Amino acid sequence: MRFFERFFTKKNKISKEFKAVPNHIAIIPDGNGRWAKKRGLPRNIGHREGSMNIKKIVIYCSKIKVKYLTFYAFSTENWKRPQGEVDALMNLLLEFLRNAEKELDGSNVRIKVIGDVAGLPEELKKEIIRVEKYTGSNDGLILNIALNYGSRFEMLHAVKEISKKVKENKLSINDIDESQFEGCLYTAGIPDPDLLIRTSGEQRISNYLLWQCAYTELWFTDALWPDVNESHIAEAIMAYEKRNRRYGGLS
Ligand code: IPE
Ligand code: IPE
Ligand code: MG
Numbered sequence: 001m002r003f004f005e006r007f008f009t010k011k012n013k014i015s016k017e018f019k020a021v022p023n024h025i026a027i028i029p030d031g032n033g034r035w036a037k038k039r040g041l042p043r044n045i046g047h048r049e050g051s052m053n054i055k056k057i058v059i060y061c062s063k064i065k066v067k068y069l070t071f072y073a074f075s076t077e078n079w080k081r082p083q084g085e086v087d088a089l090m091n092l093l094l095e096f097l098r099n100a101e102k103e104l105d106g107s108n109v110r111i112k113v114i115g116d117v118a119g120l121p122e123e124l125k126k127e128i129i130r131v132e133k134y135t136g137s138n139d140g141l142i143l144n145i146a147l148n149y150g151s152r153f154e155m156l157h158a159v160k161e162i163s164k165k166v167k168e169n170k171l172s173i174n175d176i177d178e179s180q181f182e183g184c185l186y187t188a189g190i191p192d193p194d195l196l197i198r199t200s201g202e203q204r205i206s207n208y209l210l211w212q213c214a215y216t217e218l219w220f221t222d223a224l225w226p227d228v229n230e231s232h233i234a235e236a237i238m239a240y241e242k243r244n245r246r247y248g249g250l251s
């Protein structure tokens with residue numbers, strides 16, 4: 001058993017051990033396909049396991065009082081995958097949202113989808129509207145699901161919005177600043193992530209929250225997403241607590 005797993009099992013109330021829980025954690029839950037392959041199973045089984053795992057981690061983060069949790073569920077580049085896999089992912093997302101409030105029962109989680117919702121299947125669009133409305137008055141953890149999300153697309157969209165305002169004389173070029181730009185991103189109103197976790201051993205950002213992660217602390221693990229449990233998140237938070245965030249200044 002790894003040290004952190006042992007630590008977590010022993011001291012079940014690990015939340016009390018944290019000195020500073022990040023306000024916002026972003027997660028790239030990668031490795032579903034490899035998890036399935038290792039077991040000789042179809043990739044879609046890995047996606048099913050991965051989808052189920054999200055709820056466990058949401059409940060844990062909610063317990064330890066993380067305020068914002070942002071999951072990368074489907075990227076603007078994931079459409080390149082075989083149609084059968086894309087369809088399976090869309091169905092799992094639909095199922096996830098349909099069962100979300102029941103399975104997250106009592107955790108007071110508010111769900112918000114970030115990304116190009118217009119490009120999603122009709123059924124999924126309707127479900128997004130329903131679940132956002134249904135959980136809209138919850139004041140616990142805010143769960144952002146990045147769906148058909150790509151940072152480059154998001155930033156280009158922001159540039160177009162700003163250009164439109166300038167063209168219509170509603171905004172002067174001199175007034176374009178960081179807060180104007182942030183206000184046009186899908187994440188408007190959401191503070192930048194403090195900690196970004198990517199699983200499966202890949203150490204890249206894959207078009208995720210490029211603007212928002214300018215000063216985010218990064219943490220990587222070799223664990224494949226369906227194998228990730230509370231102890232991995234605890235390990236990431238403990239590593240985060242030791243970081244010295246300088247933002248270009250001096251500590
Ligand atoms: C992450 O798992 C889930 C999505 C991208 C939707 P992958 O499907 O990327 O799994 P690997 O990287 O192929 O193992
Ligand atoms: C990033 O994983 C997207 C999601 C987890 C939804 P990918 O598996 O798509 O990323 P790359 O292709 O390895 O960079
Ligand atoms: Mg992957």
